[in-house]
Amino acid sequence: MLELRDLYIGYSEDDHRRIVAKTLNASLSCGVLTCLIGANGIGKSTLMRTMAAFQPPLRGEVWINGRSVASYTPKELSERIGVVLTEKNMPADLTIEEVVGLGRAPYTNFWGTLKEEDRKIVDEAIALVGLDALRSRKIHQVSDGERQKAMIAKALAQQTSVIFLDEPTAFLDYPSKISMMQLLRRLAHERNKLILLSTHDLEIAFQTADHIWLLQQDGLRAGTLDELSRCGAISDFLDSDELYYDAKNHRIMLR
Amino acid sequence: MKNAKNSIFTCVFLQLKKVKRIFAPNKTDSKRKLLVKINIFMKKTLVDLFEESVRKFPNNTFLLEKTDKVFEPTTYKEVQEKVYQLGAGLQALGVKKGDNMALLSEGRNMWVIGELAMFYAGAANVPLSIKLEESNDLMFRLIHGDVKYMMVSGNQLKKVRLIKDRLPDVEKIIVFDPQDSYEEREIALSEVQQMGDEWLKNHTMEEFLAVGQSLQNDDIATITYTSGTTADPKGVVLTHRNYTSNVEQARTLVSIDETWRTLIILPLDHCFAHVVGFYIMMACGATAATVQVGRTGAETLRNIPLNIKEVRPHFILSVPSLAKTFKKNIEAGIKKKGAMTVRLFNWGLAVKQCYFGDSNLDPKGLRALLKPLVWLFDKVLFSKVRDNFGGELRFFIGGGALLDKDLQKFYVGVGMPMYQGYGLSEATPVISSNGPDLYRFGSSGKLVKPIEVKICDGDGKELPVGELGEIVVKGENVMKGYWKNPDSTADTVRDGWLYTGDLGYMSAENLLYVKGRFKSLLISSDGEKYSPEGIEEAFVEHLPTVDQVILYNNQSPYTIALLVPNKENIRTRLKEQGLDLTTEEGRKAGVQLIDADIARFKKGGDLAELFPDRWLPSTFAVLPEAFTEQNGMMNSTMKIVRGKIEKAYADRIAALYTAEGKSFLNEKNLDALK
Known part of the structure; x- marks a missing residue:
C-alpha cells in the first residue's frame, strides 16, 4: 500500500544537500492507524512532506498503490493522498461546510461547483467527525479542536485512501486529544484508510496506534508498540536522566 | 616591562621569519611540503577507510547486486560482517601478512568483499582481468605476481583449471560459486566462511583485527598488471596510501554525497573503476551497484541497459x-x-x-x-x-x-x-x-x-x-x-x-x-595500449622488403605503418617476374610485395601469432626517404624519433585513415618507389 524504499529526506542547497534522515525503509497497509514519533527536528514533517510529494526525496522512493509518488500527476496525487497540516491560516469567512466542500476540488469542475453527489459526500464527512451542529459556523469562530476536525472532514471528503496528518493533536486539550485519536482510529478501521499522523503525545499514541514509526537520524524503526518496546527502541529513544520508559505498562515515568 | 616583553617577542618573531625565509624561500612550497609531511604521519590504509565508513554510515546501502529478480542492497555494516567472516577464514586458511592473492571474477559483491577480506588477512590483491583468455597471459601474471592464493568466480574457474598444473605455488583456490565437484586445491567459499566463523569463535575480535590494523600506508594493497605490451606485462604496485590519497584527491574534483549511486560497468580490476567506482563511493557512504552477471560475457553486456534503469545511477x-x-x-x-x-x-x-x-x-x-x-x-x-x-x-x-x-x-x-x-x-x-x-x-x-x-x-x-x-x-x-x-x-x-x-x-x-x-605506445580506439617496438623490430628482421618502420595508432580503429622500403631487395625480387621499378606496373607489384611480406605476420602466414592481429598494420605508407640523423628522424644514439616522423608525414597518416587513401596501392606509395 505505502512503502518507503531506501528513502533519504532533506533539502538541496545550491551545491550540497542537507540530509535530514536517511535509509528509511518501511511499509504500511490500509485499515491501520500509524503514529510517527521522534524528537523535535528529527524530520517528521519533512518525511510527511516527502511522502505527500510536496518535496522530492534526496534518494530512494515513496511508493503508494504500487507506483512511485514521483510518477503521479498532481491530480492523481490529490485523488490518492489527503494531507492535514497544522497551520492556522484558513481562507477567512468560509463556513465549516464550505471548507469541507473544498475537499471535493479534485473532482469538481473549474468553478468548483458541488453536484448533488458531492454534497452527499460532504454531509457524510461532516457527520463522521461529529460537526453536524456547527456546519454553518465560520471556520475562524470555532475552537482549535473543531477546526482540526473540520480539516479532517475535508480530507475525508477528498475520498483518498491515504491520509497524512501533521500533529493533529497539538493545541488541543486533553479530552479533545483523546477523542481526536479515537476518531482517526475509527476512520482507519471502519473506512479502511491508511492513516499516518505525527504526534508528540506519546502515551496517547501508545494506547491508540496500531503501528508506531519511530524516526531516527539513520533510519526508521517500524512495528507494533510491543515489538518496538521489546527490542528496546522506545527505551533508547526516551530514557534520559529525567525520565524512563516503563515497557511493561507502556508508561513514561519520571525518575 | 610590558614593552620589553613585547620587543623580545617581536625579536624572536622576526628571527623566525628570517629562518623561514632562508629555509623556505617559496612560501606555498613550504606549506605544501608541510602538508605532505603531516599526511605521511597519518596512517590511513584502506582498512582504516573502510572502518571509518562503516562507523559513519552503518545502515547506508554500500553494495547493490542482482543475482535473481531484483537488486538486493547490502549495508556497510553487513558488508563489514561478511568481510570479517571471510577475512577470518583466510587467516584460518593460512594466509599471512605479505602474501599475494589473485582475484579473478566479474564485478559483484564478492569482488569487493573478497578484496577487503584479503586486507584483513594482511594480503595484497592481484586483480586479474576476466578478459584474459590466453592461458599464457593468465599464467604469467600468477607466476610473476608470486600468487599463493586465489579467489575465482564460477564462470572463470575453467580458465584456472586449464593451467593449474603449471602453478605449483598456488596453495588454495577459493571458488565463489558452488560447484558439483572440486578438484585438488580448490575450496568452496562457503567452507572458508565456515572456517572464518569457527576462527572468530575461538579468537577475540582484537586478535582478528590486529593484522588489518598493523598494515601501514606503505604496505602493498594491489598489484595490477597493465594490459598487453610486447614486453611482459608490468605489475603496478599500489600501496594503501596510494589508494586513500587518490580517493581524497579525486574528491576535490566532484562532490559526491551519501545519496549517490553508481553502476559499475567497467571491470573492477581496471584501476579507474576500482578507485572511482568503488573506493570513492565507499569513502562517501554512497552506493555501488554491479552489473548482473550472465552466464556468458555477452549476456552480461545485455543486462547493462536494464540494470541502468533499475539502479538509476x-x-x-x-x-x-x-x-x-x-x-x-x-x-x-x-x-x-x-x-x-x-x-x-x-x-x-x-x-x-x-x-x-x-x-x-x-x-x-x-x-x-x-x-x-x-x-x-x-x-x-x-x-x-x-x-x-x-x-x-x-x-x-x-x-x-x-x-x-x-x-x-x-x-x-x-x-x-x-x-x-x-x-x-x-x-x-x-x-x-x-x-x-x-x-x-x-x-x-x-x-x-x-x-x-x-x-x-x-x-x-x-x-x-x-x-x-x-x-x-x-x-x-x-x-x-x-x-x-x-x-x-x-x-x-x-x-x-x-x-x-x-x-x-x-x-x-x-x-x-x-x-x-609521448612515448611510443599504440592506443586503440577503446583505450587499449600496446608497445610497438617488438613488432617493428620483427618487421625489420624478418621482412626483406622493409628497412625501417614505425607503427602508428592514436585511438583509431586500426593500426598503420610508416615504412622505409628496401628498394634493392624489392628490385631483385621483381626481376624474377621480369619487372622493375621504372614502370607503373612494376611499382604496383613492388608495393604488393611489401604487403605480402607484412601478411606473413597475420593469420595464415608463417610468422602468424607472434603478435596480436589487431596491432598489426592494416595498411601502410611507403616513405620516400630513410630515417637518418641528418633529417632528424634518428637521434644520436640511433633511436628513431617518432614525434618528428609523425609530424613530417602527418598528411600521409591522415590519408591512410580516409576511405580513399586506405588502400596501400595509393599514388604516394607508388611514387615513393620511383
Whole structure:
C-alpha cells in the first residue's frame, strides 16, 4: 500500500544537500492507524512532506498503490493522498461546510461547483467527525479542536485512501486529544484508510496506534508498540536522566 | 616591562621569519611540503577507510547486486560482517601478512568483499582481468605476481583449471560459486566462511583485527598488471596510501554525497573503476551497484541497459567504446520514433551545442537568447532520453582513451555530459578531470589537489605553460613501482616524479590537455595500449622488403605503418617476374610485395601469432626517404624519433585513415618507389 524504499529526506542547497534522515525503509497497509514519533527536528514533517510529494526525496522512493509518488500527476496525487497540516491560516469567512466542500476540488469542475453527489459526500464527512451542529459556523469562530476536525472532514471528503496528518493533536486539550485519536482510529478501521499522523503525545499514541514509526537520524524503526518496546527502541529513544520508559505498562515515568 | 616583553617577542618573531625565509624561500612550497609531511604521519590504509565508513554510515546501502529478480542492497555494516567472516577464514586458511592473492571474477559483491577480506588477512590483491583468455597471459601474471592464493568466480574457474598444473605455488583456490565437484586445491567459499566463523569463535575480535590494523600506508594493497605490451606485462604496485590519497584527491574534483549511486560497468580490476567506482563511493557512504552477471560475457553486456534503469545511477564511469555504444543505442531509439523525431532530435542537439559552445557553462552574450529553446528541447525531448538512463543520471566520467569532441558535444546535448578525465594506473589513477563546475571540451580538466604536475621535454627539462611535452606528476598517488621490475621502475619514477609517457600541455586556465603518447605506445580506439617496438623490430628482421618502420595508432580503429622500403631487395625480387621499378606496373607489384611480406605476420602466414592481429598494420605508407640523423628522424644514439616522423608525414597518416587513401596501392606509395 505505502512503502518507503531506501528513502533519504532533506533539502538541496545550491551545491550540497542537507540530509535530514536517511535509509528509511518501511511499509504500511490500509485499515491501520500509524503514529510517527521522534524528537523535535528529527524530520517528521519533512518525511510527511516527502511522502505527500510536496518535496522530492534526496534518494530512494515513496511508493503508494504500487507506483512511485514521483510518477503521479498532481491530480492523481490529490485523488490518492489527503494531507492535514497544522497551520492556522484558513481562507477567512468560509463556513465549516464550505471548507469541507473544498475537499471535493479534485473532482469538481473549474468553478468548483458541488453536484448533488458531492454534497452527499460532504454531509457524510461532516457527520463522521461529529460537526453536524456547527456546519454553518465560520471556520475562524470555532475552537482549535473543531477546526482540526473540520480539516479532517475535508480530507475525508477528498475520498483518498491515504491520509497524512501533521500533529493533529497539538493545541488541543486533553479530552479533545483523546477523542481526536479515537476518531482517526475509527476512520482507519471502519473506512479502511491508511492513516499516518505525527504526534508528540506519546502515551496517547501508545494506547491508540496500531503501528508506531519511530524516526531516527539513520533510519526508521517500524512495528507494533510491543515489538518496538521489546527490542528496546522506545527505551533508547526516551530514557534520559529525567525520565524512563516503563515497557511493561507502556508508561513514561519520571525518575 | 610590558614593552620589553613585547620587543623580545617581536625579536624572536622576526628571527623566525628570517629562518623561514632562508629555509623556505617559496612560501606555498613550504606549506605544501608541510602538508605532505603531516599526511605521511597519518596512517590511513584502506582498512582504516573502510572502518571509518562503516562507523559513519552503518545502515547506508554500500553494495547493490542482482543475482535473481531484483537488486538486493547490502549495508556497510553487513558488508563489514561478511568481510570479517571471510577475512577470518583466510587467516584460518593460512594466509599471512605479505602474501599475494589473485582475484579473478566479474564485478559483484564478492569482488569487493573478497578484496577487503584479503586486507584483513594482511594480503595484497592481484586483480586479474576476466578478459584474459590466453592461458599464457593468465599464467604469467600468477607466476610473476608470486600468487599463493586465489579467489575465482564460477564462470572463470575453467580458465584456472586449464593451467593449474603449471602453478605449483598456488596453495588454495577459493571458488565463489558452488560447484558439483572440486578438484585438488580448490575450496568452496562457503567452507572458508565456515572456517572464518569457527576462527572468530575461538579468537577475540582484537586478535582478528590486529593484522588489518598493523598494515601501514606503505604496505602493498594491489598489484595490477597493465594490459598487453610486447614486453611482459608490468605489475603496478599500489600501496594503501596510494589508494586513500587518490580517493581524497579525486574528491576535490566532484562532490559526491551519501545519496549517490553508481553502476559499475567497467571491470573492477581496471584501476579507474576500482578507485572511482568503488573506493570513492565507499569513502562517501554512497552506493555501488554491479552489473548482473550472465552466464556468458555477452549476456552480461545485455543486462547493462536494464540494470541502468533499475539502479538509476547518479553517474556512470565510461570509456570511449562504451560512450559510442550508448550513443548508438540512443540514436537507434530515436530512429524508431520516426523521421520527424529524428529531425527534431538533431535540431535540438544543434541548438544545444550552439548554446553551450565549448563548455557546459551557461553562456553569456547573444547565445544566451537560445535559453528558452534549449529549455523546451530539454523538457520534451532529452528528458525522455535521460529516462532511459534511469532519470537521475547527472553525468558520465570518461577515462581510458580520449573521447572525441563530437561525442562530448553529443552527451552535453542530451543533458548527460561525459566529463573527460585523465589518469593512469601508475597514478592510482586519477590526475585530472572535467566536472560539473568546469567543463571544456577537448581538455582533461582541472588537476586533483594536491598534486604537482610539470610538462617536460625529451631531456626532462621543464617546459613553460602552453608547450607540448611529457606529462610528469608527483604526489602521494604515484605508485611504489613495478613488481619485480626495478629497471622499468627506475625508468618511470625518478625522484618521486612519475613520467607518464603521455603527451600534453597545461593551458593558461590551468587545465590539462592530453594529446597522445609521448612515448611510443599504440592506443586503440577503446583505450587499449600496446608497445610497438617488438613488432617493428620483427618487421625489420624478418621482412626483406622493409628497412625501417614505425607503427602508428592514436585511438583509431586500426593500426598503420610508416615504412622505409628496401628498394634493392624489392628490385631483385621483381626481376624474377621480369619487372622493375621504372614502370607503373612494376611499382604496383613492388608495393604488393611489401604487403605480402607484412601478411606473413597475420593469420595464415608463417610468422602468424607472434603478435596480436589487431596491432598489426592494416595498411601502410611507403616513405620516400630513410630515417637518418641528418633529417632528424634518428637521434644520436640511433633511436628513431617518432614525434618528428609523425609530424613530417602527418598528411600521409591522415590519408591512410580516409576511405580513399586506405588502400596501400595509393599514388604516394607508388611514387615513393620511383
